[in-house]
Each structure stands twice: as structure tokens, then as C-alpha cells.
Amino acid sequence: MSNDSHVHCGTSIHHPTECADEQHEGGSLDLAPLRECIAQAVRDVKSKTPLAQSFTNFVTINLVANAQLAAGGTAAMSFLPDDVIDTAAISGADYINVGTLLPFYKDALPQIARAFHKNGHRWVLDPVAAGIGKTRTEILRAFRAAPPTIVRGNASEIIALATMWGLISPDEASRPAGVESVDDVDAAVGPAKKLAQFLADAAPDHQAAVAVSGAVDLVTDGAQVYRLPGGSALMAKITGAGCSLGGVTATYLAVAEPLTAALAASLLYNRAGEIAEAKAEGPGSFQVHLLDALWNLTPEQVSSSPITVG
Ligand SMILES: Nc1ncnc2c1ncn2[C@@H]1O[C@H](COP(=O)(O)OP(=O)(O)OP(=O)(O)O)[C@@H](O)[C@H]1O
Ligand SMILES: Cc1ncsc1CCO
Ligand SMILES: [Mg+2]
Structure with missing residues (x-):
């Protein structure tokens, strides 16, 4: 997983002193090193075809795997703790999505998270429908003691997770929203x-x-806030745009640091959504064109996408 550019990308972007001198598109932050890390992550996935394993919902599991392949990675889906924990040894990062739960997940998912935590294995959590149901809440609460490396969700899910982990007061939270967001970003x-x-x-x-x-x-990353405009409203008219974005985030996390991985995946999706919208006649062909665009976008197209800081 590590090489010189990887280490450079992991460290340079987290030292504001290296970036704070000049005025750039990102206000006081020079985004050039971060953009180079994003391009490198996209390149590395295409050349190294990393495995990112998923424990994900039944609705969108196929799109998650296809999107990971289209971005250049490989996929493996599993629901058995010993299988997932063993496979993590060869998986650059994992993706866990709590969209469709079965009773045994209540023990299986915390067991998997604890093993990842013990082994320092990186993973992405998609807290689908956070706030709904006692079992989902118990599972998400359990992750607090063995947390993921990246959380990716819609606004309502992020607010609900931060509330159940006691990071914000319940007054700041909204009502749970099912799998769709009721909150603005x-x-x-x-x-x-x-x-x-x-x-x-x-x-x-x-x-x-x-x-x-x-x-x-x-x-x-907890210090800076990056806003990434674009995408397509049609992404909300297919199921699994968010889930597959989470899976692709894990694919990038297999080769890059968390901030770089999260940015690269979101930028890739925004550009792919725009290309797919221009070609699609409706949600069905949109999904097909989305996968094609994930495949065809270049590292430079992804890394030169608009980013604003703050
Ligand atoms: N109105 C919109 N305009 C542009 N892009 C959008 C819009 N809504 C969502 N997207 C894009 O769609 C992708 C999925 O985001 P979304 O917020 O719909 O995830 P989600 O709610 O978790 O989806 P799901 O649960 O169906 O997988 C992201 O790349 C996001 O930028
Ligand atoms: C529709 C749906 N229901 C549970 S998970 C899921 C996929 C979007 O999150
Ligand atoms: Mg979602």
C-alpha cells in the first residue's frame, strides 16, 4: 500500500503551515498538493486494481461491485464475520453499509469492526438510515468503540450518527429520514x-x-471543510448512487489517505453524474452511462474538478 507518493500525499496535506502562505482558489489553502494526491489516487487504483471488500445491503450490492470495478478496483462481498476478517488481510480497505439488516448482524458487525480496529484495518462506514430501528442504533452505537476511517452518508445520516455517538446535542439533530436525506448538506x-x-x-x-x-x-478531515459542486439530480433517481460512492471511497482508501480518498471518490462521482445525465434518457440508461463514465474519466479530469474550502 505504501510508496513514496503515498507517504507524501499522506503527510503534506495535513500540515497547514506548508499550505497557508498564498491566496488560492481555496482561500488561504493551496490546493495543488491535494489535487496531485487525488490524481495519484485515481492513477493508483487504475494501475494497482486494489481489492476493497464490502459487507453491504442487498438492494444495491451489484451496483457497488460494478462501480468499484469501473473505477479500476476489484470487489468481494461477504456477510460472514470469519470470512470478512480473513479477507481483510488481502483487502486494502473495507466498506460496511447498514442499509438492510438481518438479526445476526447485531453481533456480526461489531465483531468485524473490533477485528478491524485491533488490526488497524481501514474501513468506510455508510450509516444508511441512521436513527431508525433499535437494532441499527445498537450496531451504529457499537461502532463508536471501534470506529471506521471514513464515514460517508447523506446529511441526515451524518447528523444522526454524530448524535448517537454523543458528539452533538440532540437539539442539533433532525428527525430520522429513512434512506433519503431530509437535511441540507x-x-x-x-x-x-x-x-x-x-x-x-x-x-x-x-x-x-x-x-x-x-x-x-x-x-x-475535521480541520478543513471542502465543498464539491456538481453531479446530477438523476443520481437520486437510481438506488445506490450513494452506496456505490461509499464502495468506491473504500477502493480509493486502499491506495490513499482518507481525505484524499473521500475527495477523489466524490469528485469522480460528480463528474460521472454530469456525463451520464448528458447521455441518459432516464434512470435506466443513466445508471449504464454512470458506470461507463466512472471507467472513462481520467485522473486529471477528476483532480482538476472544482473544490472550494470553507
Ligand atoms: N440534487 C443533486 N444534484 C447533484 N448531485 C446529487 C444530487 N443529489 C445527490 N447527488 C449525488 O449523488 C450521489 C449520491 O448522493 P446521495 O446524497 O443521493 O446519497 P444517498 O442518499 O446515500 O444515496 P443512496 O442511499 O440511494 O445510495 C453523490 O455523488 C451526490 O453528489
Ligand atoms: C432502498 C434501500 N433500502 C434499504 S438500503 C437501500 C439502498 C439505498 O440506501
Ligand atoms: Mg445512502
């Missing part, structure tokens, strides 16, 4: 930053990120 800025700080404190290398999807996506 802006409402999740504070909770996302607190969540990212919590994850970074728990991470062996103190690196973590939170990605909030919506009309304008937001990514934060």
Missing part, C-alpha cells in the same frame, strides 16, 4: 467536523475523513 457541517475529529483521534495515524453527499458534497 449545510446542516451537517458541524456534525461532520466533529465526527471527523472523533475518527481522527481514534485512528492509529490520526487520519480520517467524513463525506456528506447531496447537491453540493462536503468532505472534511
